[in-house]
Amino acid sequence: MMKNKYLYEISGIEHSYGEFTLRIPELKIERGSAVGLSGPNGSGKSTLIRLMSFLEKPASGKITFNSVFNDRMQATMLQQDPYLLKRTVYDNVSYGLKVKNDYKDLKKRTADALERVNLNHKIFMYRKWFELSGGEAKRVALASRLILRPEALLLDEPVANVDTESSRAIINAVKWMREEHSTTLIISSHDLTWLNSVTDNIWKLYNGKLAGSGNANLIPGPWVEGENNLWHTTLPEGVKIYSTQPPDCSIPAILHPYDIILSEKKLTRTSAVNHIEAKVNLLISEGNSGKIRVETEASGRILSCHITRESAVKMNIVPGKKVYLIFKATSLMWD
Amino acid sequence: MDFLKDGFFNAFILLFQGHDETYDAIFTTLKVSSFSIMISLLIGLPCGFALSYYNFPGKKHIRAVVDTLLSLPTVVVGLLVYAFITRKGPLGDFNLLFETSGIIVGQVILILPLVVSLSATGIESLDERLRNTLITLGATPRRILISTLYESRFAVMTAAATAYGRAISEVGVSMMVGGNIKWHTRTITTAITLETGKGEFAMGIALGLVLLLISFAVNGALIFFRKRS
Numbered sequence: 001m002m003k004n005k006y007l008y009e010i011s012g013i014e015h016s017y018g019e020f021t022l023r024i025p026e027l028k029i030e031r032g033s034a035v036g037l038s039g040p041n042g043s044g045k046s047t048l049i050r051l052m053s054f055l056e057k058p059a060s061g062k063i064t065f066n067s068v069f070n071d072r073m074q075a076t077m078l079q080q081d082p083y084l085l086k087r088t089v090y091d092n093v094s095y096g097l098k099v100k101n102d103y104k105d106l107k108k109r110t111a112d113a114l115e116r117v118n119l120n121h122k123i124f125m126y127r128k129w130f131e132l133s134g135g136e137a138k139r140v141a142l143a144s145r146l147i148l149r150p151e152a153l154l155l156d157e158p159v160a161n162v163d164t165e166s167s168r169a170i171i172n173a174v175k176w177m178r179e180e181h182s183t184t185l186i187i188s189s190h191d192l193t194w195l196n197s198v199t200d201n202i203w204k205l206y207n208g209k210l211a212g213s214g215n216a217n218l219i220p221g222p223w224v225e226g227e228n229n230l231w232h233t234t235l236p237e238g239v240k241i242y243s244t245q246p247p248d249c250s251i252p253a254i255l256h257p258y259d260i261i262l263s264e265k266k267l268t269r270t271s272a273v274n275h276i277e278a279k280v281n282l283l284i285s286e287g288n289s290g291k292i293r294v295e296t297e298a299s300g301r302i303l304s305c306h307i308t309r310e311s312a313v314k315m316n317i318v319p320g321k322k323v324y325l326i327f328k329a330t331s332l333m334w335d
Numbered sequence: 336m337d338f339l340k341d342g343f344f345n346a347f348i349l350l351f352q353g354h355d356e357t358y359d360a361i362f363t364t365l366k367v368s369s370f371s372i373m374i375s376l377l378i379g380l381p382c383g384f385a386l387s388y389y390n391f392p393g394k395k396h397i398r399a400v401v402d403t404l405l406s407l408p409t410v411v412v413g414l415l416v417y418a419f420i421t422r423k424g425p426l427g428d429f430n431l432l433f434e435t436s437g438i439i440v441g442q443v444i445l446i447l448p449l450v451v452s453l454s455a456t457g458i459e460s461l462d463e464r465l466r467n468t469l470i471t472l473g474a475t476p477r478r479i480l481i482s483t484l485y486e487s488r489f490a491v492m493t494a495a496a497t498a499y500g501r502a503i504s505e506v507g508v509s510m511m512v513g514g515n516i517k518w519h520t521r522t523i524t525t526a527i528t529l530e531t532g533k534g535e536f537a538m539g540i541a542l543g544l545v546l547l548l549i550s551f552a553v554n555g556a557l558i559f560f561r562k563r564s
Contacts, residue, residue, distance in 0.1 A: 055467055077471045083464035086486055096472040144472065 004067050007031040007152060007184045008052060013061030015047060022047045022208040024061070031151075034178055034185040036195040039205035040220065045188035046080065048205065049156045052186060053077035065152070077154040081161075082141030084129040089114070092129065093144045113143040116176060118169035135166030142170055146177060152184045153177060159194060171198060192302045193282050193295055206252045215293060217255040217303045219332065221246065230273065230329055236300030242273045243332040251334060259331035260305035262294060263324040264315055276325040278303060280317055285309075292317075298325060338536060345537030346544060357541050359518055360526040367435050367509070367522060368502040371442035375498055378443075379450030380491065384480055386451060387458040388466075398455070404448035409507030416441040416512050433514040438522070441508035446498040453497060457490020458483060492560040500553045504546065 008029040015022045022044040029035050037045045050056050051063060053075055065075055076096075085092050093110045097103070111121035117139035124136070132140060138158070145153060155174065159167040175198065177183040189195045195202055196215075204211045204218040211218055223231040223246045232240040233253075243253055266275055278298035286293055292312050295304050303325055307317065317323070349357050386398060418424055420431040420440070431437035465486055469479045484491055506524035513520035515529060523542045530539040 050467075053471055055470055076473070077467075079464055079467060079471075081464065083462055083468045085465075085468070085482070099472065099474050099478050141468075148473065 005030060007066060008186075009064045009067075010052075011062055013051065013058040013063060015051060015056070015058045015060075017047070020044070020047075020208055022051075024048065024210055027203070027210065029184060029186065032178070032182040032184055033201070034187070034199040036199035036202035037186065037188040037205060038190065038192055038195055038202050039211075039218070040190075042207075043205040044208040045205055046156050047208075049077060049154050049186065049188055052152075053154050074150055075152040075154065076145045076148055076150040078138075078142055078145055078156065078158060080157040082138055084132070084137050084140060086129055088125070088129075089119075089127050089132070089140050090125045092140055093147055096144055096148045109147055110143075113147040114140070116146055117143045117173045118165070119143070133163075135162040138162055139166055139169055139173075142173060146173060149181055150183060152186065154186045156188050157190070158187065159189065159191065167194075174198065192304075196282075196284060196293075196295065196304075204252075207250070211252045212254045215257050215304050217257065217260075219243075219253040219255055219301075221248075221250045221252060223249045223253075235276075235298065239276055239299035241276070241332070242329045244329050247334050253332035253334060255303070255327065255332055257293065257305045259327050260303070261326040262305050262307050262311075262315070262317070263326055266324050267326060270326065272326045272328045274325070274327045274329065274331075276303070278323055278325050280319050280321045280323055282319060283312065283317065294323075296323065296325065342536030342540045346541035349537060349541045350544070354538075354541070356517070357526075357538055360521045360523050360542060361545055363435065363520065364503060364522040364524070367438050368442065368499060370439045371446060371502045372495060372499045374439065374443050375446050375450045376495055379447050379494075379498075380454050380484060381480065383451045383454030383494075384458055384483060387455040388483065398452075401448050401452050401455075405452055407445060407448065409445060409505040410511065411507075412441050412445045413507040413509075413511030416444065416508065420512070432512065433516055433520060435513065435520055437512040438509050438520060441512045442502045442505065445505060445508060446502050449498040449501060450494050453494030454484075454487070454491050457487040457494065460490065461487055489560045493557055496553050496557045496560065500550060500557075503549055503553070 006028045008027070010024050010027040012026070013022070013024045020042065037048060039045055051058050055077070085095060090110055093113050094106050097106060097109065111125065114121040114124055119136065119139055124140070129137070142158070153174070158170050158174070162170070171194070174185060178185055185199065187195060187199060192202070202215065204216065206218060206220060219233060219241055221233055223233050223243060226232050226242070229245065230242045231245055232242045234240050246253065261272070276298045278296035280294055281297050281302070282295040284293045284295065286306070290309050291306050292309055293304055293306055294312070294317060295302060305325060386394065386401070416437065417432070419426045420429065420437055421427055422432070431440060461483065465483065466479070469482050474482060504524060506528060509515070509520070509522045509525045510528065513522065513525065515521050515525040523546050527539045527542050527546075530536070
């Protein structure tokens with residue numbers, strides 16, 4: 001039987017916690033893809049991940065996995081702050097196989113999974129749960145998911161609060177899972193730079209709703225009415241972004257990277273009202289298109305724009321360089 | 336005070352010479368309390384798990400009743416069980432009165448609330464991420480029960496040790512339901528009561544020493560499990 005192109009198909013889900021409601025009208029995730037979920041705290045990333053891991057059922061709507069409603073065995077999730085069973089590392093990593101009565105080469109597979117997350121199995125295999133650092137515990141928890149060879153691996157803030165070595169080990173292991181086993185990755189993170197380096201596409205969540213995808217920049221409200229029919233919102237470090245009148249003062253605006261002009265100097269006499277000072281964080285080549293995505297930090301928020309390779313060389317755009325992002329108020333779109 | 340000194344001296348003679356009557360009471364006690372604790376754990380642990388793990392209507396009320404039953408007086412349990420299993424009682428046909436099986440029934444009623452309440456408290460204190468972890472690793476509901484109990488093993492063992500301590504040291508149920516019949520239903524506590532009443536201190540002291548020894552062992556286990564948990 002031919003497999004459906006989409007591993008996950010979500011339609012019309014609504015799920016509430018107190019006053020917060022996650023609403024996803026439609027979302028399809030292709031088999032073997034790597035999807036990022038980003039958004040501020042309380043935007044619904046963790047709730048969506050929990051629903052997609054079948055830890056909870058949505059109050060309404062449906063989530064199908066492989067065209068069926070619940071295939072918990074093939075989708076596994078790593079929690080933000082994972083829990084280790086009060087046992088040895090070996091018992092933790094092999095637990096998932098044992099519950100499936102899969103005892104074949106258990107020791108070797110456990111050792112391989114540990115090595116995959118860059119933990120020496122000779123040293124760590126029989127350590128107790130309390131003999132691990134936070135980063136090591138997270139890597140053991142990831143190894144216990146990798147050993148299951150799931151079709152979908154859902155990671156909730158996998159590199160939050162871990163040391164650099166653990167972070168690197170987690171990234172490599174996750175990439176390996178995708179390359180070697182075509183595992184579909186769904187990763188939530190605040191860290192857009194990291195997320196961009198691992199995923200193909202990023203879905204942005206805001207206040208329980210999908211507020212755009214791809215590399216579009218999400219500028220959250222609230223929007224305040226100012227002069228000359230312009231509205232503005234204030235970025236975390238105080239810089240204002242101007243827009244046209246929003247349909248609702250609280251919704252986020254979408255700013256496409258190709259609507260942003262990157263300049264070395266602050267321009268005057270332009271029709272664009274937004275001239276934001278930013279620092280280049282990262283340059284990412286966009287395949288063979290000749291384009292480069294420049295990720296910048298502007299007043300405490302990550303904003304991306306596109307430039308050509310030639311422009312990057314001509315302007316000497318390197319990480320750490322101070323630049324200006326220029327865009328019109330009309331470039332800000334409303335979903 | 337000579338009677339006490341003689342009592343201790345004769346008690347050691349009884350214990351070291353393997354006095355049949357003394358050892359019969361010890362074995363009866365161990366047999367009865369071991370069956371009681373096993374039955375209580377079999378019933379009480381799944382109940383404690385359900386009471387702590389699931390949300391259902393009336394959960395709080397059931398918990399309040401279980402907690403109230405923790406302080407059940409042993410003689411009240413003895414009286415109730417006696418009333419039910421006496422020849423004229425509703426369970427009279429089972430011939431449980433003045434049998435060790437009758438004592439076991441009484442002791443199970445006495446210690447079951449302890450097992451349920453303490454295991455529920457132990458499981459409640461577990462991290463709520465445990466459930467998510469077990470589910471995401473593919474555990475079935477049965478496996479979740481076993482793994483959760485295993486994760487709270489130190490609390491569960493504390494519950495078992497506390498309940499065992501209560502079963503082994505109770506006198507009301509054993510006396511009223513068992514009838515303190517020599518070579519048959521006489522336990523350590525009923526024997527001590529009888530022998531002391533008769534002024535026979537030696538056997539009472541010997542049995543008391545054994546009871547203390549068991550209590551120390553149970554208490555030692557409790558301290559160990561509390562430290563580990």
